[in-house]
Amino acid sequence: MLIRQLSVFLENRKGMFAKIARLLGDNGINMQAFTVSETEDFGIARIITPTEQTDRAMALLKANSYAVSVNQVLYIKCDNVPGSMANIMEKLAAAGISVEYMYAFSDSKSSVSRVVIRPDRLEEASTIVQEL
Amino acid sequence: MIWNPDIECMPREQMRELQGEKLRKIVAHAYANSPFYRKRFDEHGVHPSDIRSIDDIVKLPFTIKKDLRDNYPFGLMAVPMTDIIRLHASSGTTGKPIVVGYTGRDLDNWSEAVARCLTGYGLGKNDLVQISYGYGLFTGGLGAHAGVQKIGATVIPTSSGNTQKQIQLMQDFGTTALACTPSYAMYMADEIRKAGIDIDRLKLRVGIFGAEPWTGAMRQELQNKLGIKAYDIYGLTEISGPGVGGECECQNGTHIWEDLFYPEIIDPVTLQPVEPGQKGELVFTTLDKWGMPMIRYRTRDLTSLNYEKCECGRTCVRMGKIMGRSDDMMIIRGVNVFPSQIEAILLEFPQYEPYFLIEVDRVNNTDTFDIQVEVRPECYTDQINELVRLRQKLASRIQSVVGIQPNIRIVQPNTIERSEGKAKRAIDHRKFE
Numbered sequence: 001m002l003i004r005q006l007s008v009f010l011e012n013r014k015g016m017f018a019k020i021a022r023l024l025g026d027n028g029i030n031m032q033a034f035t036v037s038e039t040e041d042f043g044i045a046r047i048i049t050p051t052e053q054t055d056r057a058m059a060l061l062k063a064n065s066y067a068v069s070v071n072q073v074l075y076i077k078c079d080n081v082p083g084s085m086a087n088i089m090e091k092l093a094a095a096g097i098s099v100e101y102m103y104a105f106s107d108s109k110s111s112v113s114r115v116v117i118r119p120d121r122l123e124e125a126s127t128i129v130q131e132l
Numbered sequence: 133m134i135w136n137p138d139i140e141c142m143p144r145e146q147m148r149e150l151q152g153e154k155l156r157k158i159v160a161h162a163y164a165n166s167p168f169y170r171k172r173f174d175e176h177g178v179h180p181s182d183i184r185s186i187d188d189i190v191k192l193p194f195t196i197k198k199d200l201r202d203n204y205p206f207g208l209m210a211v212p213m214t215d216i217i218r219l220h221a222s223s224g225t226t227g228k229p230i231v232v233g234y235t236g237r238d239l240d241n242w243s244e245a246v247a248r249c250l251t252g253y254g255l256g257k258n259d260l261v262q263i264s265y266g267y268g269l270f271t272g273g274l275g276a277h278a279g280v281q282k283i284g285a286t287v288i289p290t291s292s293g294n295t296q297k298q299i300q301l302m303q304d305f306g307t308t309a310l311a312c313t314p315s316y317a318m319y320m321a322d323e324i325r326k327a328g329i330d331i332d333r334l335k336l337r338v339g340i341f342g343a344e345p346w347t348g349a350m351r352q353e354l355q356n357k358l359g360i361k362a363y364d365i366y367g368l369t370e371i372s373g374p375g376v377g378g379e380c381e382c383q384n385g386t387h388i389w390e391d392l393f394y395p396e397i398i399d400p401v402t403l404q405p406v407e408p409g410q411k412g413e414l415v416f417t418t419l420d421k422w423g424m425p426m427i428r429y430r431t432r433d434l435t436s437l438n439y440e441k442c443e444c445g446r447t448c449v450r451m452g453k454i455m456g457r458s459d460d461m462m463i464i465r466g467v468n469v470f471p472s473q474i475e476a477i478l479l480e481f482p483q484y485e486p487y488f489l490i491e492v493d494r495v496n497n498t499d500t501f502d503i504q505v506e507v508r509p510e511c512y513t514d515q516i517n518e519l520v521r522l523r524q525k526l527a528s529r530i531q532s533v534v535g536i537q538p539n540i541r542i543v544q545p546n547t548i549e550r551s552e553g554k555a556k557r558a559i560d561h562r563k564f565e
């Protein structure tokens with residue numbers, strides 16, 4: 001399914017992520033998943049919050065002078081067994097879809113992993129993974 | 133429109149005669165009444181009787197800012213304090229403030245100069261001029277104020293700061309002209325945009341911008357954002373204040389009122405006059421300022437002079453844009469860098485905000501050259517590659533203009549200081565002991 005993800009521009013300095021984590025935490029917003037991509041001097045924190053909290057999180061970050069954007073990403077569950085991710089990625093590759101970035105989270109006890117993918121052709125990729 | 137056609141359009145030969153006559157008088161006055169100038173002239177081996185025409189000005193010694201500081205507060209006055217009716221002082225951004233004093237005649241001449249500028253911008257009795265230069269010791273506010281009154285327009289003396297109120301009054305009063313620093317105008321334009329105010333509903337049509345160097349690209353941006361014609365007003369406290377020169381409707385150089393303020397361009401290293409039209413350091417002699425005459429004062433501003441008659445009909449010499457300062461020029465890895473160059477380049481990129489901060493340091497015997505910039509809100513994308521590409525484009529462009537590649541650092545929104553006065557654009561951390 002498609003879900004909304006927040007992308008926050010952060011300077012690559014000590015404590016920058018702590019600040020937004022604190023800001024969200026103090027306002028009762030939970031980060032269900034996140035990833036940080038960085039260059040030498042800046043990074044982008046991509047954050048998934050519960051759907052009903054996304055707008056509030058966005059407004060809160062903006063009000064605190066952060067550059068933040070909302071993007072749609074593909075959110076899928078896949079079996080937490082060897083080879084299941086390969087099946088998904090092969091399908092996308094076969095359809096000529098490239099992935100800008102992706103991140104996953106799971107633990108060894110759960111039977112499914114959760115994966116967030118940002119493909120170039122969102123709708124099409126979404127259809128493909130549903131068919132799996 | 134021309135305020136004083138006899139002077140502003142005077143044939144050049146006649147102007148030179150007038151300047152020569154005035155120079156003789158002011159030099160004699162300075163020598164007779166200012167112990168500072170008497171001593172300086174004597175040391176230099178020059179006497180007022182050596183000055184017969186304006187060409188003889190090169191025989192006179194220079195005056196520098198340090199002379200004003202060393203003689204703080206009143207050491208350069210050439211009249212008794214009973215004849216001084218106003219004092220102003222510089223903002224002192226680079227040390228002890230400097231103090232200047234004016235006689236009644238000096239203030240009249242100053243307001244005459246500002247009146248010429250304002251008339252050149254197309255302003256007259258029907259205009260409402262909002263003066264957002266600071267009122268007080270700074271010459272900006274009161275200097276512009278007197279000129280606006282002289283041409284019979286209406287002064288709205290808001291002074292600087294309290295931007296929301298400034299914008300409110302601009303709407304309520306129907307301000308037609310705004311006088312402030314270009315960086316404050318840019319800030320105000322952004323605030324107007326943020327407040328969702330329709331520019332077409334403002335009556336603003338003229339910007340009177342000065343007190344800091346700005347570029348043609350910045351002019352374009354201010355004109356577009358505010359729906360105005362943006363004009364340069366040039367001046368400096370030592371020479372009297374704003375209005376030493378101003379642009380005309382041609383926007384092709386700043387006319388210097390050279391019957392009052394005689395400009396020269398010198399090579400800042402050899403101190404010799406440059407060929408006409410060449411770039412160098414601007415030097416002023418006040419030809420009709422009696423309280424505190426300035427003889428061959430080195431402004432440190434780098435520019436050039438154009439003596440061709442202007443299309444507007446004025447013959448008064450035109451000064452080019454200030455291309456930097458001979459003293460805030462930075463030498464980075466052996467290359468001369470001026471903050472104004474960086475500003476001009478940034479304005480070529482619609483993706484970037486016009487604010488920046490240069491930081492220079494020396495690490496392992498090599499100069500570092502960092503520039504902090506902000507991108508426009510809509511350009512902070514989720515795409516890291518886009519931002520990296522944008523950063524590289526800016527770095528390459530700066531390298532091609534300046535000659536060395538900077539390290540561009542994109543910082544978070546609103547982290548670079550927006551100045552309500554003179555913007556701090558560069559910090560040099562290098563130690564040269």
